[in-house]
Amino acid sequence: MKAVDGVSFTVERGQIHALVGESGCGKSTVLRAILRLVDVYSGRIVFDNVDITNRGESDLKWYRRRVQAVFQNPQGSLNPRMRVFDIIAEPLRLHLKIPREEVLSRVHELTKLVGLPESILDQSPQSLSGGQAQRVAIARAISIKPDLLLLDEPTSALDVSTQAQILNLLLDLKEKLNLSYVLVTHDISVARYMADTIGVMYLGKIVEKSSADTVLSEPLHPYTKLLISSALLLEEKSLESTLKPIGEPPSAINPPPGCRFHPRCPYATEKCKREEPPLVTTGKEHFVACWLYV
Amino acid sequence: MGLIPRDFFKFLVKRPLYTAGFIIVIAFTIIGSIAPYILTKPEDAWGVTYDLNKAFQPPSLEYPFGTDAYGRDMLNRVILGSRYSLIIAVCVVGLSLIIGVIVGLVAGYLAGFIGTILMRLTDMFLAYPPLLLAVAFASVLGRGVLTTIMALAISWWPWYARLMYVSVNSVKSAQYVEAAKVVGLSKFTIMAKYILPNSLIPVVTQSMLDMGSAILEASALSFLGVGVPPPIPEWGRLISEGWVYVSKAYWITFFPGLVLLVTVVGFNLLGDAVKEYMNPRLRSIVAKR
Numbered sequence: 001m002k003a004v005d006g007v008s009f010t011v012e013r014g015q016i017h018a019l020v021g022e023s024g025c026g027k028s029t030v031l032r033a034i035l036r037l038v039d040v041y042s043g044r045i046v047f048d049n050v051d052i053t054n055r056g057e058s059d060l061k062w063y064r065r066r067v068q069a070v071f072q073n074p075q076g077s078l079n080p081r082m083r084v085f086d087i088i089a090e091p092l093r094l095h096l097k098i099p100r101e102e103v104l105s106r107v108h109e110l111t112k113l114v115g116l117p118e119s120i121l122d123q124s125p126q127s128l129s130g131g132q133a134q135r136v137a138i139a140r141a142i143s144i145k146p147d148l149l150l151l152d153e154p155t156s157a158l159d160v161s162t163q164a165q166i167l168n169l170l171l172d173l174k175e176k177l178n179l180s181y182v183l184v185t186h187d188i189s190v191a192r193y194m195a196d197t198i199g200v201m202y203l204g205k206i207v208e209k210s211s212a213d214t215v216l217s218e219p220l221h222p223y224t225k226l227l228i229s230s231a232l233l234l235e236e237k238s239l240e241s242t243l244k245p246i247g248e249p250p251s252a253i254n255p256p257p258g259c260r261f262h263p264r265c266p267y268a269t270e271k272c273k274r275e276e277p278p279l280v281t282t283g284k285e286h287f288v289a290c291w292l293y294v
Numbered sequence: 295m296g297l298i299p300r301d302f303f304k305f306l307v308k309r310p311l312y313t314a315g316f317i318i319v320i321a322f323t324i325i326g327s328i329a330p331y332i333l334t335k336p337e338d339a340w341g342v343t344y345d346l347n348k349a350f351q352p353p354s355l356e357y358p359f360g361t362d363a364y365g366r367d368m369l370n371r372v373i374l375g376s377r378y379s380l381i382i383a384v385c386v387v388g389l390s391l392i393i394g395v396i397v398g399l400v401a402g403y404l405a406g407f408i409g410t411i412l413m414r415l416t417d418m419f420l421a422y423p424p425l426l427l428a429v430a431f432a433s434v435l436g437r438g439v440l441t442t443i444m445a446l447a448i449s450w451w452p453w454y455a456r457l458m459y460v461s462v463n464s465v466k467s468a469q470y471v472e473a474a475k476v477v478g479l480s481k482f483t484i485m486a487k488y489i490l491p492n493s494l495i496p497v498v499t500q501s502m503l504d505m506g507s508a509i510l511e512a513s514a515l516s517f518l519g520v521g522v523p524p525p526i527p528e529w530g531r532l533i534s535e536g537w538v539y540v541s542k543a544y545w546i547t548f549f550p551g552l553v554l555l556v557t558v559v560g561f562n563l564l565g566d567a568v569k570e571y572m573n574p575r576l577r578s579i580v581a582k583r
Binding site: 037057247 | 326371468469470473474475476477479487491492534576
């Protein structure tokens with residue numbers, strides 16, 4: 001089974017790359033592959049010119065220290081049997097081997113950095129609100145000063161008011177700590193707010209990628225247009241959708257032949273049903289996989 | 295007692311039957327713990343002397359439970375018997391719990407080759423009726439308190455291993471376990487700090503429910519003559535000793551049987567209480583710990 005196929009992107013230092021797509025399109029699987037939580041059968045993951053695709057866990061300790069992640073469900077990503085203090089201190093103890101007093105002061109620093117009160121350190125994760133729990137998860141992830149942070153729908157489980165706070169915190173931390181992010185989201189407005197570059201995924205494939213401005217202002221692929229117009233539709237009710245979504249996404253386990261989007265695409269031709277479009281450039285670093293532009 | 299949430303008592307008070315079970319269990323535990331110090335006729339209880347002139351006395355003020363074929367006071371023997379039942383039950387459940395938790399944890403988390411081997415081994419044990427297995431092991435190991443404990447534990451642990459295995463499997467896909475991998479923790483640390491504490495509750499609860507059955511099975515082994523040897527007054531043995539005389543001296547069998555019945559019912563009632571208390575609100579208890 002190929003859940004994800006032909007997904008290729010690069011993240012530059014200090015940049016935010018967003019992977020956008022509807023649920024089930026395989027964007028989280030890409031993150032899990034980068035984190036080596038699922039096996040990669042073909043393709044390569046290269047970090048800082050080192051191929052980590054097939055390395056064993058014992059060979060990955062340096063990588064774990066430099067690549068961290070924040071998950072979708074904040075409460076679920078914290079061990080309910082540990083105190084918040086120990087959760088934040090765990091990576092420090094494991095990777096840095098620093099004396100206890102220093103762990104203590106670092107944890108307090110981190111708590112302040114992510115905007116949590118110190119009283120929280122003695123509590124168990126279940127007593128935290130969603131936003132607080134996500135801040136704890138962020139504190140844990142940045143505690144060992146990684147270079148790359150993978151964000152898997154970091155705000156989709158939170159209240160709307162908390163979402164903005166967490167996104168601002170992440171932008172803030174990126175500047176302070178010189179981080180790079182890979183952001184996975186189904187929400188194109190989150191991508192618009194955060195990303196430098198955007199890759200749009202559909203059923204396990206990247207259908208369009210470019211800088212965030214280009215993708216958002218001049219979308220080419222019909223699916224990207226559909227995503228953007230439906231987001232606009234939510235924001236401004238008066239605006240008519242230029243594209244109507246046709247039906248539900250088909251199964252990723254058994255994708256349709258040809259272009260994977262053709263059953264829902266208003267511009268689909270006979271060719272789209274038979275042949276898969278290649279990812280081609282249309283000039284100035286704008287890539288799209290659609291027969292309309294070949 | 296810090297492990298018992300305070301509202302468990304509130305829950306008990308509203309249910310008289312469960313309260314009775316709780317009181318029986320507490321009484322049994324206390325009597326079992328201090329048995330050697332409250333005996334009025336210790337030599338009768340330990341069975342070191344006998345006086346055939348006093349044999350087969352029916353229950354009276356002097357001998358509330360009557361006397362046995364050797365003229366020994368049954369009340370004292372039953373009281374001392376509670377100690378053996380307590381020791382055997384606690385050790386059997388404890389030992390099986392330790393083995394079962396380790397096997398289930400390793401098999402569940404490591405899966406793969408080791409996991410398959412361990413679980414097939416578990417299934418092999420589960421294929422036999424536990425009492426039959428215990429009788430077989432007890433007759434090979436010989437009679438004695440320690441061998442009885444071992445024989446019962448051998449037939450008992452696979453049930454905990456299975457339960458633990460299932461519980462580990464549901465915990466190991468939790469997001470906090472993935473987060474721990476991303477942090478870079480070793481498999482062993484993840485197992486000990488993440489999987490174990492989060493998958494222990496079902497199996498520990500089950501072990502509490504099993505105390506009554508452990509007492510009953512220990513007595514069954516002694517009754518069948520492969521458990522605790524004479525002159526130790528284990529309840530099952532007392533029952534089998536009196537069995538021969540049941541038509542002329544019912545009390546030798548009746549009173550140990552009655553005490554065994556009451557104790558096991560007490561444990562089962564308490565077990566049901568724990569089950570009912572835990573079931574709808576499992577999460578809130580986890581939070582309180």
